[in-house]
Amino acid sequence: MEVPKELEKEADDFICHYPQEEKGSASLPLLHLLQREFGYISDDAISWVAEKLGTEPIKILELVTFYPGFRQKAPGKYHIRVCRTLSCAMAGCHQTMEKICELAGIDRSNVSHHDPIAISTDGKFSIEFAECLASCGTGPVCLVGDDFHEEVKPENTEQLLQQYK
Amino acid sequence: MADPRYIAGKKPHPRERRMIFRNVDRSGWDASIATYRKDGGYRELKKALKMKPAAVTDEVKASGLRGRGGAGFPTGVKWGFIPPDNNKPIYLICNADESEPGTFKDRYIIHQDPHQLLEGILISSYAVGAKVAYIYIREEFPEGAVILERAIEEARTAKLLGKKILGTDFECEIYIHRGAGAYICGEETGLIESLEGKRPYPRIKPPYFPAVLGLYMCPTIVNNVESLCHVKHVMAMGGKKYAQLGTPRNTGTRILCVSGDVQKPGYFEIEVGKLTMGELIEDLCGGMKKGRKLKAVIPGGSSAKVLRAGETYTIRDGDKEKTIGLPDIPMDFDSLAACGSMAGSGGVIVMDDSRDMTWVLNNINTFYAHESCGQCTPCREGSLWMKKITDRMLSGGGVPSDVETLVSVGNNIAGRTICAFGEACAWPTQSFVAKFPEEFKKHTSRRNIGKALNPETKTASAGLGD
Numbered sequence: 001m002e003v004p005k006e007l008e009k010e011a012d013d014f015i016c017h018y019p020q021e022e023k024g025s026a027s028l029p030l031l032h033l034l035q036r037e038f039g040y041i042s043d044d045a046i047s048w049v050a051e052k053l054g055t056e057p058i059k060i061l062e063l064v065t066f067y068p069g070f071r072q073k074a075p076g077k078y079h080i081r082v083c084r085t086l087s088c089a090m091a092g093c094h095q096t097m098e099k100i101c102e103l104a105g106i107d108r109s110n111v112s113h114h115d116p117i118a119i120s121t122d123g124k125f126s127i128e129f130a131e132c133l134a135s136c137g138t139g140p141v142c143l144v145g146d147d148f149h150e151e152v153k154p155e156n157t158e159q160l161l162q163q164y165k
Numbered sequence: 166m167a168d169p170r171y172i173a174g175k176k177p178h179p180r181e182r183r184m185i186f187r188n189v190d191r192s193g194w195d196a197s198i199a200t201y202r203k204d205g206g207y208r209e210l211k212k213a214l215k216m217k218p219a220a221v222t223d224e225v226k227a228s229g230l231r232g233r234g235g236a237g238f239p240t241g242v243k244w245g246f247i248p249p250d251n252n253k254p255i256y257l258i259c260n261a262d263e264s265e266p267g268t269f270k271d272r273y274i275i276h277q278d279p280h281q282l283l284e285g286i287l288i289s290s291y292a293v294g295a296k297v298a299y300i301y302i303r304e305e306f307p308e309g310a311v312i313l314e315r316a317i318e319e320a321r322t323a324k325l326l327g328k329k330i331l332g333t334d335f336e337c338e339i340y341i342h343r344g345a346g347a348y349i350c351g352e353e354t355g356l357i358e359s360l361e362g363k364r365p366y367p368r369i370k371p372p373y374f375p376a377v378l379g380l381y382m383c384p385t386i387v388n389n390v391e392s393l394c395h396v397k398h399v400m401a402m403g404g405k406k407y408a409q410l411g412t413p414r415n416t417g418t419r420i421l422c423v424s425g426d427v428q429k430p431g432y433f434e435i436e437v438g439k440l441t442m443g444e445l446i447e448d449l450c451g452g453m454k455k456g457r458k459l460k461a462v463i464p465g466g467s468s469a470k471v472l473r474a475g476e477t478y479t480i481r482d483g484d485k486e487k488t489i490g491l492p493d494i495p496m497d498f499d500s501l502a503a504c505g506s507m508a509g510s511g512g513v514i515v516m517d518d519s520r521d522m523t524w525v526l527n528n529i530n531t532f533y534a535h536e537s538c539g540q541c542t543p544c545r546e547g548s549l550w551m552k553k554i555t556d557r558m559l560s561g562g563g564v565p566s567d568v569e570t571l572v573s574v575g576n577n578i579a580g581r582t583i584c585a586f587g588e589a590c591a592w593p594t595q596s597f598v599a600k601f602p603e604e605f606k607k608h609t610s611r612r613n614i615g616k617a618l619n620p621e622t623k624t625a626s627a628g629l630g631d
Binding site for chain 2 (some may be wrong): 017019022024025026027028029031032053059062063066067068069070081084085086087089090113130131132133134135136137138139143146148
């Protein structure tokens with residue numbers, strides 16, 4: 001794993017946000033940087049963060065396995081998170097999920113709590129349900145990468161996917 | 166950068182009283198510091214810096230401001246818990262983890278009025294003596310984090326951050342810290358653990374009251390985004406004047422977020438207690454969807470106990486007691502508590518007569534089963550069992566004893582955990598089953614065994630395994 005110089009500089013900047021003897025606080029920010037760069041958190045990434053912060057890799061691994069925001073496998077080119085929680089469910093998020101999977105060629109039959117992400121056969125899209133994205137008045141909502149989309153009804157899904165080439 | 170959710174010129178409802186949301190959807194408004202300052206921004210900070218820190222805290226105490234994140238604890242009182250003889254650094258944390266299902270207010274403050282939040286944080290940091298403040302923002306607000314970063318840069322350039330702020334001896338830095346998708350990080354001690362780079366397992370109180378032993382075991386004040394914004398308005402109006410807004414003990418304004426089966430879901434800033442549930446649904450949200458009747462309301466985020474249409478409640482009216490129905494409940498902390506639920510985070514979820522309450526509870530149970538941090542056994546195991554039981558009720562595998570089992574699991578979680586998540590996950594089960602027993606019996610009657618009553622069950626539970 002090659003960590004670009006600029007990324008290491010960004011990591012050093014983050015570490016400065018916390019007291020010198022509390023470097024561990026930068027764990028989440030550093031993991032976010034690496035996930036942004038590589039798409040997921042590899043074993044090498046865990047070792048890199050641990051070394052950078054002067055801690056053991058297990059202390060970083062236990063964060064990666066706890067927080068749903070970190071992935072240990074590469075997602076598709078575009079990663080979609082559909083809100084699953086009550087207001088979005090009442091607005092029809094399950095139908096939205098089904099429609100996106102149908103259009104993108106994603107099979108979700110094998111997802112589980114520990115492996116929640118399903119990837120399309122062409123690797124272009126990956127998808128998972130997310131818990132409440134905090135936009136309950138405009139459901140169903142989803143995130144595609146960092147882009148937020150509201151009122152994603154089944155009939156709008158084709159248009160949504162077309163934005164991502 | 167244009168915000169896609171910025172509906173320029175959208176007029177607030179006449180029943181609203183906008184302070185925090187004054188600039189949300191305001192025409193000609195943007196998130197820049199120039200716009201904010203042209204409108205008088207950072208004037209209250211200047212005013213606060215001319216006062217003694219303790220005097221600022223006194224104003225907040227006098228305002229009666231209660232926390233807007235969920236518990237409704239008086240903000241000024243919380244600040245007062247910092248030990249007077251403290252010689253450790255003091256931290257302020259802005260809780261921007263907005264994650265209680267049904268709540269979507271902080272998102273708009275962060276996106277459209279970030280400097281209002283920064284001003285509130287600076288005034289509050291000055292009052293409590295914090296030189297470093299962290300904004301813990303949920304990972305699912307990537308754009309919000311970028312907007313806040315930009316606002317912080319602008320404030321730094323304008324010398325509103327760093328040393329010698331506005332030419333005084335006050336110094337303060339604000340940093341953004343992004344979470345990673347865990348609901349429990351909204352719980353203040355879980356948030357602190359997360360900020361320390363650990364799994365967000367909540368700490369036990371006592372002894373770990375954040376104001377005494379918080380971040381890095383130093384005194385720490387954790388306040389919600391909306392609460393911190395209110396501090397700015399307390400400074401502008403003065404505590405006593407602010408306390409005249411709303412109703413006694415339930416002062417000021419607050420933002421209610423309405424979602425679910427109403428004509429016009431949305432966010433509304435009202436004077437606390439000056440509007441009833443019925444007015445909120447009928448007038449502000451345009452009533453129920455066509456041909457549908459109100460069935461139930463969750464009044465303060467998904468963990469608040471459900472209220473059933475047609476119920477009556479006894480609340481205090483001055484010295485007397487009176488009996489009211491669901492539409493008559495004033496939207497304030499004390500009235501909703503008197504009705505057996507809570508005002509919580511202001512997230513109102515409305516359900517009509519097309520909704521199957523077992524399905525609704527199953528959705529909520531799935532959320533809590535996913536989000537339990539796993540530290541306390543009753544919650545880790547119980548939240549998953551409540552989900553499994555409602556799962557099987559929906560898929561036709563329920564048995565008559567399930568209703569009783571479900572409630573007993575809930576009863577054995579509440580009050581037996583380190584943090585309030587135990588109550589948060591038990592209250593929905595306890596209240597839904599108590600108030601809609603016939604619906605749960607329907608799914609577990611001998612006649613319906615083997616029949617999947619809900620086509621969405623399969624997708625609803627996918628992703629959580631057994």
